Amino acid sequence: MWRAEIDGAQQGRTQASLGTIAEAFEIPAPVEAIAPYGRGLINDTFRVEAGGTRYVLQRINGAVFPDPLRIMSNIQALDRQARQHPDLGFQVPALIATRAGDVGLRAPDGNVWRLMTLIEDAVNLPRIETPEQAREVGRLLGRFHTLLQSLPADALGVTLPGFHDTPAYLARFLSVLERIEGARTDPAVATCVRFAIDRQALARRLADARNRGEIPVRVIHGDPKIDNILFDRDSGRALALIDLDTLQPGLILHDIGDCLRSCCNHSGESADGRTQVAFDLAVAETILHAYAEQTRDWLSPEEIALIPEAIRLMPFELGLRFLTDHLDGDRYFKVAEPGENLRKAGIQFALVTDIEGKAADIKAMVSRCFQTP
Ligand code: GN1
Ligand code: MG
Numbered sequence: 001m002w003r004a005e006i007d008g009a010q011q012g013r014t015q016a017s018l019g020t021i022a023e024a025f026e027i028p029a030p031v032e033a034i035a036p037y038g039r040g041l042i043n044d045t046f047r048v049e050a051g052g053t054r055y056v057l058q059r060i061n062g063a064v065f066p067d068p069l070r071i072m073s074n075i076q077a078l079d080r081q082a083r084q085h086p087d088l089g090f091q092v093p094a095l096i097a098t099r100a101g102d103v104g105l106r107a108p109d110g111n112v113w114r115l116m117t118l119i120e121d122a123v124n125l126p127r128i129e130t131p132e133q134a135r136e137v138g139r140l141l142g143r144f145h146t147l148l149q150s151l152p153a154d155a156l157g158v159t160l161p162g163f164h165d166t167p168a169y170l171a172r173f174l175s176v177l178e179r180i181e182g183a184r185t186d187p188a189v190a191t192c193v194r195f196a197i198d199r200q201a202l203a204r205r206l207a208d209a210r211n212r213g214e215i216p217v218r219v220i221h222g223d224p225k226i227d228n229i230l231f232d233r234d235s236g237r238a239l240a241l242i243d244l245d246t247l248q249p250g251l252i253l254h255d256i257g258d259c260l261r262s263c264c265n266h267s268g269e270s271a272d273g274r275t276q277v278a279f280d281l282a283v284a285e286t287i288l289h290a291y292a293e294q295t296r297d298w299l300s301p302e303e304i305a306l307i308p309e310a311i312r313l314m315p316f317e318l319g320l321r322f323l324t325d326h327l328d329g330d331r332y333f334k335v336a337e338p339g340e341n342l343r344k345a346g347i348q349f350a351l352v353t354d355i356e357g358k359a360a361d362i363k364a365m366v367s368r369c370f371q372t373p
Contacts, residue, residue, distance in 0.1 A: 022048045022057050024105050025096045025115040039227055040243065041333045047118065054118040055096065059111050060104075064332070065245060068112035070157040072103040074247045077156055081147055088143045091230075091240040093117055122230035122239050127266050132236060134263070134286035140238035141224055141259050141287075142294025145252060148219040149298055153249040156219050160246055163222060164254045166203040166317045170196075173324040180327055189342060192323050195349045202316055205309050206253055214302045220255045222246025225262035252303055256291070257310030260284050261318065265351050269344055277350040281361055284311070288369040296370055307366045312355050319348030 023029045028051030037047040037056060044059040060068040072095060079092045093116040098105050105113045128134050162168050173196060177183050184193055209215045221228075221241055228243040264284045267275040288307070292299075325332045326341035335341055355362065 018046065018057070021105060021107060021113050022046075022050070022055070022115065024100075024113075025055075025098050027051065027053070027055060027096060027115070043245070048115070054120065056093065056116045056118050057113065058116075059113050060245070062111055065159055066161070067157070067159065068114075069104055071159045071245050071247075072114060074156045074159060075244050076103070077151065078148070078244065078247060081151060085147055088147050089239075090140075090143055090147055091119055092244075093119055093240070093242060119230055119240055119242070121233045123233050124227055124230055126226075127268065128226065128263050128280075128283050128287075131282075131286050133231070134283045135290040136231065136236065136238035137226075137229060137259065137263055138287035138290025138292075139294060140229060140241060141221075141255065142291040144221060144224075144241050145218075145255065146294055146298070151219050153217045153219055156248055159248045160222070163246055163248070164250055164317065165207065166313065166320075167207050169317060169320050169324065170200060170203040173320055173327075176324050176327045183327055188339075189323070189327065192319070192342065192345050192349060195352075196316075196320055196323060199316060199352070202313060203320075206251055206306065206313060209302070209306060210251060215251060215253065215300065215306065216303075217249050218252050219247065220250040220252060222248060222250060222254070222258075224255050224259040227262075251310075252299070253306055253310035254314065256288075256307055257312075257314035258318075260287060260311050261314040261348075261351065263287060265315075265347075267347070269347060270340075271347045277347055277354065279311075279351060279355045279358060279362075281358060281365060284362070285365045285369060288366065292369045296372070299370075304366065304370050308359065308362045311362055312352060312359075315348040315351040315355065319345045319352065322348065 018034050019031045022031045022034065031048055031050045033049040034046050034057070036045070038045045042061045042064050046057040048055040048057045060071065062068065065071060075092065075095060082088070082090045082092045095103055096115040096117065097103060103114065107113060125133060128137065177193065183189060210217065221244070223243055223246050224241055228241055229238055230240045230242055231237065232239050264280045265277060266280060267277045271277050322333065322341045323345035326345060330338070330341055333341055
């Protein structure tokens with residue numbers, strides 16, 4: 001017998017169908033328990049228990065990821081890479097095959113499901129609270145990027161076309177704005193809309209540098225936010241970067257900027273008003289210092305010089321994406337209530353403003369981190 005605690009309204013699936021999906025994979029049947037898991041905004045995620053082992057079951061959002069099976073082959077490539085470099089101590093969740101021997105299960109409704117082992121004795125942190133945690137984040141991201149450097153960028157398939165294409169996000173925002181009557185003048189959104197329009201030029205900075213060939217395309221994680229970093233429950237060491245759906249060719253600067261965007265804003269993406277939205281320079285310096293120790297041998301001077309731009313760009317990009325989704329009827333990011341995407345856009349834009357005020361300090365901080373010791 002298996003037990004499930006599923007939020008029916010959220011998932012719209014019966015307990016029985018989830019159990020049947022899990023049991024299509026090579027696990028000891030029957031499934032004993034299934035419960036919603038994590039805080040992802042795109043896929044549906046469940047924790048499954050069977051035969052005393054815990055797994056992560058996910059429905060990959062087919063409206064976002066055009067070729068879910070490509071995600072799985074990228075994860076397998078990372079896994080092979082991690083096995084060849086055990087010294088980097090990097091854990092990759094293992095994909096469990098279906099009973100038919102496939103890496104994913106295409107359900108009759110067309111959705112693709114996957115099952116992975118759950119990394120045990122690992123926790124994620126709601127926020128960075130100690131310098132040791134910040135150091136661990138930097139070390140982990142640095143080791144992850146170093147591990148991926150020996151892969152040519154085109155060794156991995158593109159799982160999400162247009163991801164971190166800030167000019168394309170801007171173009172989409174502008175076209176949604178055109179389409180929606182009164183969007184520019186609606187007082188509820190006016191401040192955010194104005195903010196985005198005023199900073200249009202920012203959207204092109206990294207894309208232009210890439211198009212001019214100044215910075216290389218490398219394999220990146222795509223979403224190294226604090227929620228996706230697992231720490232060992234006892235030792236506090238950072239163990240793994242999970243949520244590997246956007247592991248694909250991209251700019252290292254997107255990962256660095258996104259990790260700092262997430263880890264250096266203690267109020268989080270949904271700021272409850274108790275902590276001010278601000279970019280914590282000390283945490284950023286500790287993360288980046290540890291990151292530099294792992295990567296300074298191969299990271300190019302052009303990439304290092306653009307880190308301050310990336311720090312400003314990533315909250316701008318995410319704010320733009322939240323705002324566009326709000327204007328467009330909340331079709332991309334999951335929301336618990338109407339207006340949530342707009343509020344989250346405002347938080348990312350407040351972070352951009354704080355970062356702009358600290359521009360000189362950020363520049364000096366980045367140079368200190370990458371000085372040869
Ligand atoms: C989304 O699904 P989730 O929560 O891992 C998004 C990221 C955003 C993040 C913000 C594929 O990630 O780009 O930074 O929300 N992923 C995708 O929390 O769009
Ligand atoms: Mg993600």
